[in-house]
Amino acid sequence: MLNVFTLDNGRLKGGQLQDEIDCSPQDGLVRPVWVDLESPTAEDKAWIRERFGLELPEDIVDEDLEESARFYEEDNGELHIRSDFLIDDADTPRNVRVAFILYKNVLFSVHNEDLPVFRLLRLRARRIPALIEDAKDVLLKLYDADAEYSADVLEGIYDKLELISARVLKNDVDDAAAGEVLAAIAREEDLNGRIRRNVMDTRRAVSFMMRSRMLNAEQFEESRQILRDIDSLDSHTAFLFDKINFLMDATVGFININQNKIIKIFSVASVALLPPTLIASIYGMNFKMMPELDWELGYPFALGLMLASVAAPFIYFRRKGWLK
Structure with missing residues (x-):
């Protein structure tokens, strides 16, 4: 799936016909600011290559990447960033790899699943004017929305652990109830660990953008604010790990x-x-x-x-x- 977004009076606008899009404003064609590809087909990659002169690698969203391949810049000016984004699925929460390429003031994002953070940004950018001014703003706003999404998921973990605490500490816990509690605690511990990994990856990506000197003064300050938000999440994840360990020990104690x-x-x-x-x-x-x-x-x-x-x-x- 190929989605192309442009700026219309300070708002993000998508859904244009591909024939109306070009990499430069000429002949009445529209200049895109963000091209989002979800599970791109060969036709999508060919269109990107024809319109923008950008060749998308076959392993662009490969999970098995060396550390040096996560952030780098090509000789032709392509800036490559690999980041993980969280999906809080009730059955299988997971981190999804997203490949970003910043080329000729256009942000290209490639991923294999629909991401809630991307939907959240598209909704905000359509409603709030002047939220996005260029492609780098899109990338920063995605990382900002990712930190906020992680905070929302952490609040959900707090609520679920409160219910587990009430069940463990206020009721008699038999073996069947203890098994259900341990399964619930294990799910929340796994989700909390994924959030910690997600915010760590976001911190690395934002730090790379700040070190690369690609941001203006306003964007640099926004990056610092994103890092402060991420630092505040670290204490919450650490507290939740301690609470999960306490509930785990209490449940095992009741089993004993x-x-x-x-x-x-x-x-x-x-x-x-x-x-x-x-x-x-x-x-x-x-x-x-x-x-x-x-x-x-x-x-x-x-x-x-x-x-x-x-x-x-x-x-x-x-x-x-x-x-x-």
Whole structure:
């Protein structure tokens, strides 16, 4: 999918016919500021090559990249930036690789999935005038929206952990509930880790833009503000990691308590059955004079003695509170 955006009275405008787009304002053609390609086809790449003279590499969004290949500049002026953007999917949250190329004052973005940050920027740029002035503004606003999106996802993690805390700390946690809680905690921990990776990647990209001296004074100050916002997110992710570890330890502690209760039942039962086993073994020995032969109450007395020997430990354990 190929989307071309231009500026119309300070607002981002998309959906123009490709025949009306050119890389330079001539013959009444419109000058684009942002070309967004989602899962580009061979025809899309050919159109980019014909109109802008830009060759898109086949592995442009390859996940397996060396560190040196994430930020670099070609001899012809192409500025390449690889960044990860977060998708907070309820089933499979993930980071999606996006390749940016800044060439002849046009920003080209290539990715394989639709990204909520991109939708958010398009919505804002259509409604707010003078939000974007050139291609570098588009890139900065994307990183700004990415930091804001990460903050929104962190708020969602806070809310979900509050529900988990109420379930763990205010209710009795059996093994089934503990399994559900551990699964929920694991999902939030994975999402929190992805957010931390995402903001780290955004920080690196913005720092690269600042070091490359490609920004004007206003854009440089905006980049510094983005970095301050990202720094504020670091403390939140660290706090959430600590909270997740606490809830994990508490849940595992409840599981151990439940297991100890089961072990305690077997321990009490084994101790209580020792005396009747001793009595039965004594009465099973071969005496010279069998008590049962001379005393008709011998067997009832033995059975009663065995029951009393069982009851005595249980009464003692109950008074000690070990059966609760």
